[in-house]
Amino acid sequence: MANEILAEQISSEYKYGFVTDIEADNAPKGLNEDIIRFISKKKNEPQWMLEYRLKAFKYWLTLEEPNWAHVSYIKPNFQDIIYYSAPKPKVQLNSLDEVDPELLKTFEKLGISIEEQKRLSGVESRIAVDIVMDSVSVKTTFKETLSEKGIIFCSFGEAVQEHPELVKKYMGSVVPYTDNFYAALNSAVFTDGSFCYIPKGVRCPMELSTYFRINASGTGQFERTLIVADEDAYVSYLEGCTAPMRDENQLHAAVVEIVTHKNAEVKYSTVQNWYPGDKNGKGGIFNFVTKRGVCLEDNSKISWTQVETGSAVTWKYPSVILKGDNSIGEFYSVALTNNHQQADTGTKMIHLGKNTRSTIISKGISAGFSNNSYRGLVRIAKGASNARNFSQCDSLLMGDKCGAHTFPYIEIKDKSAIVEHEATTSKIGEDQLFYCKQRGIDNEKAIGLIVNGYCKEVLNKLPMEFAVEAQKLLSVSLEGSVG
Amino acid sequence: MMLSIKNLHASIGGKEILKGINLEIKAGEVHAIMGPNGSGKSTLSSVLAGREDYEVTEGSVIFNGKNLLELSPEDRAREGLFLAFQYPIEIPGVSNVNFLKTAINEIRAYKGLEPMEAKDFLARLKEKQKLVELDGKLANRSVNEGFSGGEKKRNEIFQMAMLDPCLSILDETDSGLDIDALRIVAGGVNKLKSKDNATIVITHYQRLLDYIVPDVVHVLFNGKIVKTGSKELALELEEKGYDFIKEEIGA
Numbered sequence A: 001m002a003n004e005i006l007a008e009q010i011s012s013e014y015k016y017g018f019v020t021d022i023e024a025d026n027a028p029k030g031l032n033e034d035i036i037r038f039i040s041k042k043k044n045e046p047q048w049m050l051e052y053r054l055k056a057f058k059y060w061l062t063l064e065e066p067n068w069a070h071v072s073y074i075k076p077n078f079q080d081i082i083y084y085s086a087p088k089p090k091v092q093l094n095s096l097d098e099v100d101p102e103l104l105k106t107f108e109k110l111g112i113s114i115e116e117q118k119r120l121s122g123v124e125s126r127i128a129v130d131i132v133m134d135s136v137s138v139k140t141t142f143k144e145t146l147s148e149k150g151i152i153f154c155s156f157g158e159a160v161q162e163h164p165e166l167v168k169k170y171m172g173s174v175v176p177y178t179d180n181f182y183a184a185l186n187s188a189v190f191t192d193g194s195f196c197y198i199p200k201g202v203r204c205p206m207e208l209s210t211y212f213r214i215n216a217s218g219t220g221q222f223e224r225t226l227i228v229a230d231e232d233a234y235v236s237y238l239e240g241c242t243a244p245m246r247d248e249n250q251l252h253a254a255v256v257e258i259v260t261h262k263n264a265e266v267k268y269s270t271v272q273n274w275y276p277g278d279k280n281g282k283g284g285i286f287n288f289v290t291k292r293g294v295c296l297e298d299n300s301k302i303s304w305t306q307v308e309t310g311s312a313v314t315w316k317y318p319s320v321i322l323k324g325d326n327s328i329g330e331f332y333s334v335a336l337t338n339n340h341q342q343a344d345t346g347t348k349m350i351h352l353g354k355n356t357r358s359t360i361i362s363k364g365i366s367a368g369f370s371n372n373s374y375r376g377l378v379r380i381a382k383g384a385s386n387a388r389n390f391s392q393c394d395s396l397l398m399g400d401k402c403g404a405h406t407f408p409y410i411e412i413k414d415k416s417a418i419v420e421h422e423a424t425t426s427k428i429g430e431d432q433l434f435y436c437k438q439r440g441i442d443n444e445k446a447i448g449l450i451v452n453g454y455c456k457e458v459l460n461k462l463p464m465e466f467a468v469e470a471q472k473l474l475s476v477s478l479e480g481s482v483g
Numbered sequence B: 001m002m003l004s005i006k007n008l009h010a011s012i013g014g015k016e017i018l019k020g021i022n023l024e025i026k027a028g029e030v031h032a033i034m035g036p037n038g039s040g041k042s043t044l045s046s047v048l049a050g051r052e053d054y055e056v057t058e059g060s061v062i063f064n065g066k067n068l069l070e071l072s073p074e075d076r077a078r079e080g081l082f083l084a085f086q087y088p089i090e091i092p093g094v095s096n097v098n099f100l101k102t103a104i105n106e107i108r109a110y111k112g113l114e115p116m117e118a119k120d121f122l123a124r125l126k127e128k129q130k131l132v133e134l135d136g137k138l139a140n141r142s143v144n145e146g147f148s149g150g151e152k153k154r155n156e157i158f159q160m161a162m163l164d165p166c167l168s169i170l171d172e173t174d175s176g177l178d179i180d181a182l183r184i185v186a187g188g189v190n191k192l193k194s195k196d197n198a199t200i201v202i203t204h205y206q207r208l209l210d211y212i213v214p215d216v217v218h219v220l221f222n223g224k225i226v227k228t229g230s231k232e233l234a235l236e237l238e239e240k241g242y243d244f245i246k247e248e249i250g251a
């Protein structure tokens, strides 16, 4: 219920400002080579980029939509989607102050409070933000502060223009367009996203953050994120997502690629709150995302932390390829489903290098009529000696109409590997709830406390300001679901 | 009168457990309720605390002038009723401190008060920890998770001290405590005693009553209070066992 109220507030923002301008910059519905050329032209892209798109498109045409995930939905009609929509205001925005205050309010409500961070910390803010609205990047903050350190943080479109050598080198190196159906589609039609490069020896002094927002109706969002940490570099990257409440299902098919060189570390945190549909399962975002990182060289580390509360259907496996020796991959996840939401999410840890280590902590929470699946692959390749993995997959059920499923896949080709897997399923206890009530805490607050306690190991991995918002989000998403 | 229970009948799953309880408690008093296993002591405390599994079929309970049975469990707590559970519940991942802060502020909000200042909360935390000699580490650990039986009981009294209730019901708080822990817990309860609050001590051993001296002792048997007396009644029970009660009432 609160989800709807929240979503309503979000959608109502769009009575103002942007909406009038959106119409002007839409591509016509449908998908064909002309549309791809249109997008590429709109973005003033070089020939190589257009060719990459067209190759991906041709490949995509040969594919069928996958259906192995434990979810069921009516497949999107790809000819009924608008692939390019730019909320381009007539007046160019020069500073954050010129951004629609209603939009800023929305971001603030959902945890990405640029205003507040600016106010609290002045110029030396610890968070730089890129906002991607529908198809294009609206605003990247603190670019100058970052560029002093040689850090590149800009929209993907800008990177194609200004750093083509980096984009060419890394784009598709982790998730090639041949990877899967949605990766191919994204490679053909992606419109924007974020790009981040941390040069050798630089620790990024602030959190970098991208805020994704689907706004216009009838559109899909296909953004790409590419993060490269060169030798000895470090960055913590945050991603937030929201969408207004709409009756239709909207498709979000993103690709995120991370590359770490020697001794480098990337922490990638997501709080995903796409509109989940109403309580009868009408509307909501289809979130079909390919996220993968490669620890390309020795002693590097990639961690994924995600809190997933939104989307009607989620299909997402942030993964790490542990190529360098002694590299580390981590996956910390909370996936909450309520009402008629369906989530099939997990990770893949592919151990190729020696002494590689991976940790998987997955906390699923199912309420209402929802279905929540963990799907995880741990593969230890031949020659990946002394590889270690620890996996823990917990499921918490609220009520008896929802489902929790665990699909662990373990492939071990090297005898020296140590792989541990633990799984538990529990129900939120009447005894726990009564105990809280006896201390003066009402049902909703008690559920919030218990659920946040259950997720603590994962929430602790989030940067402070994100953790607080994630906690609130979990409570809000469960309101009215028990008792 | 702080608490007035009249002809209280309650059942669970269609089975009647409480069969007409009458009990009156004034501010400043300590009442002990004794009785053999299965006589309905925990049922009485659960019904008073508002556990929904039980159905009250007859009778009334007035607490500080309010109809207790009409209040939700959380409102009963906010009105100042505290139950130290016979089997305290574990809440993984929720620190004792966070749990208590939430509880205190919920109770304050009910009374129209602002959330407690952080420094006041910390001061109270420190003071009350000392009262029950609770290890500082326990306060920061998850609620009851991995606590020994004795630590759980001590934690109940710590929570009671933090929440400063008007009426406390201690359900077999003595069970599972060694003699030192028993002395500490009893000492804490005694220090918290005032002319404005009252305590119901449920136990089936008289041992605890050497430390927490009751003003009145009741014997609960088969869902009814069959005998009420002074603290000497507890000694008599200890000496003769519950059989003499059975004989007296002709059961």
Ligand SMILES: Nc1ncnc2c1ncn2[C@@H]1O[C@H](COP(=O)(O)OP(=O)(O)O)[C@@H](O)[C@H]1O
Pocket (backbone or CB within 6 Å): B012, B013, B015, B017, B035, B036, B037, B038, B039, B040, B041, B042, B043, B044
């Ligand atoms: N959930 C329940 N379902 C059925 N009977 C119960 C339940 N809980 C308690 N009882 C019964 O109620 C009676 C009183 O139990 P209880 O109040 O726990 O006694 P005491 O605390 O005095 O040992 C016992 O006969 C017990 O078996």
Ligand SMILES: [Mg+2]
Pocket (backbone or CB within 6 Å): B041, B042, B043, B086, B171, B172
């Ligand atoms: Mg009992």
